[in-house]
Amino acid sequence: xxxxxxxxxxxxxxxxxxxxxxxxxxxxxxxxxxxxxxxxxxxxxxxxxxxxxxxxxxxxxxxxxxxxxxxxxxxxxxxxxxxxxxxxxxxxxxxxxxxxxxxxxxxxxxxxxxxxxxxxxxxxxxxxxxxxxxxxxxxxxxxxxxxxxxxxxxxxxxxxxxxxxxxxxxxxxxxxxxxxxxxxxxxxxxxxxxxxxxxxxxxxxxxxxxxxxxxxxxxxxxxxxxxxxxxxxxxxxxxxxxxxxxxxxxxxxxxxxxxxxxxxxxxxxxxxxxxxxxxxxxxxxxxxxxxxxxxxxxxxxxxxxxxxxxxxxxxxxxxxxxxxxx
Amino acid sequence: xxxxxxxxxxxxxxxxxxxxxxxxxxxxxxxxxxxxxxxxxxxxxxxxxxxxxxxxxxxxxxxxxxxxxxxxxxxxxxxxxxxxxxxxxxxxxxxxxxxxxxxxxxxxxxxxxxxxxxxxxxxxxxxxxxxxxxxxxxxxxxxxxxxxxxxxxxxxxxxxxxxxxxxxxxxxxxxxxxxxxxxxxxxxxxxxxxxxxxxxxxxxxxxxxxxxxxxxxxxxxxxxxxxxxxxxxxxxxxxxxxxxxxxxxxxxxxxxxxxxxxxxxxxxxxxxxxxxxxxxxxxxxxxxxxxxxxxxxxxxxxxxxxxxxxxxxxxxxxxxxxxxxx
DNA sequence: TTGTAGGCGTTATCAC
DNA sequence: GTGATAACGCCTACAA
Numbered sequence: 001x002x003x004x005x006x007x008x009x010x011x012x013x014x015x016x017x018x019x020x021x022x023x024x025x026x027x028x029x030x031x032x033x034x035x036x037x038x039x040x041x042x043x044x045x046x047x048x049x050x051x052x053x054x055x056x057x058x059x060x061x062x063x064x065x066x067x068x069x070x071x072x073x074x075x076x077x078x079x080x081x082x083x084x085x086x087x088x089x090x091x092x093x094x095x096x097x098x099x100x101x102x103x104x105x106x107x108x109x110x111x112x113x114x115x116x117x118x119x120x121x122x123x124x125x126x127x128x129x130x131x132x133x134x135x136x137x138x139x140x141x142x143x144x145x146x147x148x149x150x151x152x153x154x155x156x157x158x159x160x161x162x163x164x165x166x167x168x169x170x171x172x173x174x175x176x177x178x179x180x181x182x183x184x185x186x187x188x189x190x191x192x193x194x195x196x197x198x199x200x201x202x203x204x205x206x207x208x209x210x211x212x213x214x215x216x217x218x219x220x221x222x223x224x225x226x227x228x229x230x231x232x233x234x235x236x237x238x239x240x241x242x243x244x245x246x247x248x249x250x251x252x253x254x255x256x257x258x259x260x261x262x263x264x265x266x267x268x269x270x271x272x273x274x275x276x277x278x279x280x281x282x283x284x285x286x287x288x289x290x291x292x293x294x295x296x297x298x299x300x301x302x303x304x305x306x307x308x309x310x311x312x313x314x315x316x317x318x319x320x321x322x323x324x325x326x
Numbered sequence: 327x328x329x330x331x332x333x334x335x336x337x338x339x340x341x342x343x344x345x346x347x348x349x350x351x352x353x354x355x356x357x358x359x360x361x362x363x364x365x366x367x368x369x370x371x372x373x374x375x376x377x378x379x380x381x382x383x384x385x386x387x388x389x390x391x392x393x394x395x396x397x398x399x400x401x402x403x404x405x406x407x408x409x410x411x412x413x414x415x416x417x418x419x420x421x422x423x424x425x426x427x428x429x430x431x432x433x434x435x436x437x438x439x440x441x442x443x444x445x446x447x448x449x450x451x452x453x454x455x456x457x458x459x460x461x462x463x464x465x466x467x468x469x470x471x472x473x474x475x476x477x478x479x480x481x482x483x484x485x486x487x488x489x490x491x492x493x494x495x496x497x498x499x500x501x502x503x504x505x506x507x508x509x510x511x512x513x514x515x516x517x518x519x520x521x522x523x524x525x526x527x528x529x530x531x532x533x534x535x536x537x538x539x540x541x542x543x544x545x546x547x548x549x550x551x552x553x554x555x556x557x558x559x560x561x562x563x564x565x566x567x568x569x570x571x572x573x574x575x576x577x578x579x580x581x582x583x584x585x586x587x588x589x590x591x592x593x594x595x596x597x598x599x600x601x602x603x604x605x606x607x608x609x610x611x612x613x614x615x616x617x618x619x620x621x622x623x624x625x626x627x628x629x630x631x632x633x634x635x636x637x638x639x640x641x642x643x644x645x646x647x648x649x650x651x652x
Numbered sequence: 653t654t655g656t657a658g659g660c661g662t663t664a665t666c667a668c
Numbered sequence: 669g670t671g672a673t674a675a676c677g678c679c680t681a682c683a684a
Contacts, residue, residue, distance in 0.1 A: 001438075001467070003661055014671045019663060029669070046438040050385065051661035054376045054676050061419075068405060070617075072600075075401040079422060082395060086425040091440065093387075094420050096405060099412040112327075112372040114417065141327075248604045255606070274398075278574045280581070280606040291396075329677055340655045345679060355653070377677035380660050 002043035010039035022047065059115045062301055063093040065107065066122040072273040073290060077122055077148065080294020088302055090117065104130045108137055118144035118301035131155060144304030148297045151197060158300050160314040162288040164194065167318035168201030171240050171268050171286045176205065178326050180238030180266045184213040184231055186223070186250065187242035198242065223249040228257050231265065238266045238326075244275040247283055251325060255280075266326040281324035289316045328369035336365035348373065385441045388627055389419040391433065392448040398599040399616060403448055403474065406620020414628055416443065430456045434463055444470035444627035457481060470630030474623045477523060484626050486640040488614040490520065493644040494527030497566050497594050497612045502531065504652050506564030506592045510539040510557055512549070512576065513568035524568065549575040554583050557591065564592045564652075570601040573609055577651060581606075592652040607650035615642045 008015040011032070018036055020026045028036070039045070053059045062085055066074045082092050093116065100107060111119055121134065131152070138145040138157040151161045175183050185202065187195070195214075202212065213234050217223055223246050231239065241247035247269035251261050261267055261281055269276055272287035296314055303310040334341040337358070344362055346352045354362070365371070379385040388411055392400045408418050419442065426433060437445055447460065457478070464471040464483040477487045501509050511528065513521070521540075528538065539560050543549055549572055557565065567573035573595035577587050587593055587607055595602055598613035622640055629636040 004663095005661075015661090016663075016672085017670055019661095020670090023663085025663095026669070032669085046435050048380075048441065048661050049439045050376060050380045050441050051676090052663075054374075054380050054660090054678090055662045055664085057676065059376065069395075069408060070398070070402040070405040072396070072398065072401075075398075076396040078420075079394060079396040082420060082422050083425045086422070086427075091419050091421075093417050094404075094408060095417075096408050096412065099409045101412075109372050113375045115374065115376050245600075245604065252606055274571075275600065275604060278571065278578075278601060278605065280578055330679095331677075341678080342656080342680075343654055346654090349679085351680095352653075358653085374677050377660090378679075380662090380676090381678050381680090383660070 002045040003048070004045075006043055007036065007039045007045050010043060011035040053115065057115075059117050060089060061091045061093055061114065061116050062118045062120065062298070063095060063111055063114070063116040064120045064122065065095045065097060068096050068098055069094060072275060073271065074122060076273065076290040077294040077297070080291040081120055081298045082294075083291075084295045084298035084302070090298075090302070104133045108133055111137065111143065112141065116143065117305055118146070120146050120148055120297050120301060121150075122297075123149040144301050146297045146300045148293060151194060154313050158304075158310060158312055158314070160293060160297050160300060160316075162293065162316045162318050164197040164318075165201040165204075167270060167286045167288060168198040168240070169205045170201075170318065170320055171270065172202050172205035174284070174320050174322075174326060175238035175240065175266055175268055178238070178262065178266055180262075180326070181207060181210065182234070182236050183210070183238040183240060184215055184234065184236045185240050185242070186215045186217060186227070186246060188217050188246060189219055190216075190242065202240070217246055222246070223253050225253060225257060228253050228259070232259075236265060239268070241267060241269045244269045244271045244273060244279075244283065244285070247285075247325075248275060248279045251279060251281060251283070262324070262326050268326050272321050276321075276323065279325075284323045284326040285321050286318045287321050288318050292316060327374075328371040329374070330371075332369055333362065333365045333371050336369060337361040379441065383441075385443050386415060387417045387419055387440065387442050388444045388446065388624070389421060389437055389440070389442040390446045390448065391421045391423060394422050394424055395420060398601065399597065400448060402599065402616040403620040403623070406617040407446055407624045408620075409617075410621045410624035410628070416628070430459045434459055437463065437469065438467065442469065443631055444472070446472050446474055446623050446627060447476075448623075449475040470627050472623045472626045474619060477520060480639050484630075484636060484638055484640070486619065486623050486626060486642075488619065488642045488644050490523040491527040491530070493596060493612045493614060494524040494566070495531045496527075496644065496646055497596065498528050498531035500610070500646050500648075500652060501564035501566065501592055501594055504564070504588065504592055506588075506652070507533060507536060508560070508562050509536070509564040509566060510541055510560065510562045511566050511568070512541045512543060512553070512572060514543050514572060515545055516542075516568065528566070543572055548572070549579050551579060551583060554579050554585070558585075562591060565594070567593060567595045570595045570597045570599060570605075570609065570611070573611075573651075574601060574605045577605060577607060577609070588650070588652050594652050598647050602647075602649065605651075610649045610652040611647050612644045613647050614644050618642060 004015045004018050008018050021028050085092050135156050137143050145157045148160045251267055254261055269283045269285040272285045276283035276285045300310045330341050330344055334344045347354050411418050461482050463469050471483045474486045595609045595611040598611045602609035602611045626636045
C-alpha cells in the first residue's frame with residue numbers, strides 16, 4: 001500500500017509538502033500540485049487515518065453506547081446520530097452493552113483504548129455509580145460525552161431528553177379534548193423519578209376531582225383481560241400508555257373484549273414509531289422526536305470536539321400525532 | 327495519559343518487558359509482574375490501540391455498510407453481527423449509505439483510510455459495477471468481505487443469504503395446507519432475479535393448473551382497496567406477501583372490506599419481526615433468521631481475519647412461524 | 653529473563 | 669515554497 005513517502009518520492013518532493021498539500025495547509029506551485037496528483041492517482045494512494053490519529057492524538061470516531069440496537073427506538077436515535085456525524089465525516093462505533101460483557105470500568109477503558117472522540121450514552125445505566133464514572137471520563141480525560149434520554153438532574157455533563165412532563169400533559173389534554181375524562185396510566189415497570197415526571201404532567205392537565213389510576217404491567221406479561229378488567233371497574237374511558245407495544249396489546253385485548261376504540265375507550269401511546277402507525281386501530285401518540293434527539297446528540301458532541309458552545313441541558317418538545325385510537 | 331514508557335520507568339523495567347507481559351508473550355518474574363501491575367494501577371494506564379494498530383498494520387474494527395439502520399430488518403441483522411464481534415473484542419463501525427453522500431469509490435477509500443479489518447455489506451448495491459469494486463477490495467487489498475443478503479451468484483467473495491426459493495415454497499405449502507389453494511403473490515417492486523427465486527419456490531409448491539397472480543404494489547402506496555379488488559376478482563383465498571408492512575396493510579384493508587382473515591383470505595408474510603407479531607390479526611410468516619444471518623456474517627469475517635476456513639456461500643434455512651393469519 | 657533501537661505513516665517545528 | 673527531522677505509542681527483531 002502506497003504511503004505518503006511513496007508519493008513524495010514519486011513526485012520528487014518531500015513528504016511534508018505532500019502532507020500539507022493534502023491538508024490544504026499551504027499553496028503549492030501548480031507544477032508541484034500536478035506531479036503530486038499524478039503520483040496519488042498512479043499509486044492509488046489513500047491516506048492512513050490510523051497514523052494520522054496517532055500523530056494528532058485524536059480520532060474521528062464517536063462511540064454510541066446503548067442497550068440494544070434491534071429496537072425501533074434505539075435504531076431511530078442512532079440513525080439520527082449517524083446522519084449528523086456522517087455529514088461531518090465522523091465514524092460511528094456501536095456498542096450494545098448487553099453484548100459487551102463488560103462492567104462500567106471496562107466500557108470506559110474500551111473508550112480510552114480506542115481514543116474515541118466522543119461518547120453518546122443512550123438511555124442507560126440508571127444507577128448513579130456509573131454517573132460518577134462518566135463524569136470522570138468527561139471531566140478527567142476530557143472526552144466529550146452526551147447523556148441522551150435519561151431525565152436526570154444536571155450533574156456536570158450535557159444532557160438531552162424529551163420533555164416528559166409536557167409529553168404526559170399534552171397526551172392527557174388530548175384525551176380530555178376528546179371527552180375522555182376518566183384517564184388511566186398504563187406502563188411497564190419504571191424508575192420512580194420518571195414516573196413522577198409523567199404524573200406531574202398528568203396532574204397539570206387533569207380535573208382535580210379525578211382520582212388517577214396507575215396500572216403497572218408486569219415485565220413478563222403483555223396487556224391481557226385482567227388489566228382490561230381494571231379499566232372497566234374504574235369506568236375508565238381513556239388510557240395513556242407509556243410504551244407503544246403495550247398500547248398495541250391493549251387495543252388488541254380491548255377488541256377481543258368487544259370494547260370499541262376510541263368510542264368506549266380511547267388509547268394514546270407515548271412514542272411514534274412504525275408500531276403505532278401499523279397498529280389496528282392506528283394509534284394516536286405523543287411523538288418524542290427520536291431522530292432529532294439523535295441529531296442533536298451528535299451536534300453536542302461535535303460542538304464539544306470543536307470547542308464551540310453547547311447547551312448543558314437540551315429539552316425536546318413532544319407533539320401529538322393524531323390517528324385513529326382517540 | 328500514561329504510556330507504556332511511563333509504566334516501564336515506574337516499574338524499573340524496559341518498555342518491551344511491559345509490552346510482552348501485557349500481551350502474554352513472555353512470563354516475567356513474579357516480582358516484576360507485581361511492580362508492573364502496581365504501576366499500571368497507579369498511573370491508570372490504558373493501552374493505546376491506535377498506536378498498536380499502526381504498528382501491526384491492522385485494526386479490530388469491522389465496518390457494516392447498510393442502507394439504513396432504523397428498520398427492524400437491518401437493526402436485527404446488525405445486532406447479530408455486533409453480538410458475535412463483541413465476543414471476539416472487535417468494534418463495529420456503522421455506515422448508512424444514504425447518509426454518506428459517497429459513491430462506491432468513496433466508500434471503499436473510507437474503508438481503506440480507516441484500515442478496517444473487514445466489511446459486511448448488507449443487502450446493497452444491486453448494480454454489478456459495485457460488485458467489481460468489492461472484488462477489488464477483497465482480492466486486491468485483501469480486506470475480508472461478506473456480502474449479506476444479496477442472492478447473487480458466487481463471484482469470488484463470500485455470500486450469505488436465506489434460501490428464498492425455499493422460503494417461498496414453504497410459505498406457499500403452508501397456505502395450501504390450510505386449504506388455501508388460490509394463492510396470490512404481493513410485493514413491492516423487486517429486482518427480477520429475486521422475483522424469479524420466489525416464483526420458483528412457489529411453482530414447486532403449487533398445483534400446476536393454478537394460474538399464479540403476481541401483484542406489485544407501487545412504491546409510493548400502501549395496499550388499498552384497489553389491490554383487494556384484484557384479489558376478489560381472481561377469487562384468491564391466500565396471499566403470500568413479500569414484506570411485512572405490506573402484509574399488515576393488506577390485513578387492515580381486508581378488515582375494512584369485511585373480508586375475514588384467515589377464513590376468507592389467509593395472509594402469510596415474509597419476515598418475522600415485531601411487525602408480524604403485533605399486527606391484528608397476528609401474522610403467520612416465514613422467519614428468515616435475521617439475527618443468525620448477522621451472527622454468521624460476523625463469523626465469516628472473523629474466520630477470514632484469522633485465516634481459518636469458511637464457506638464461500640452460506641444459505642440459511644427459513645421456517646414457518648404460525649400465528650393467526652393463516 | 654530483560655534491554656535497545658528502529659519503524660509503522662503521519663504531522664509539526666524548525667530551518668532554508 | 670519547500671525540506672529535514674523529530675515525535676505520536678506501540679511492537680519486535682536482535683542483542684545481552
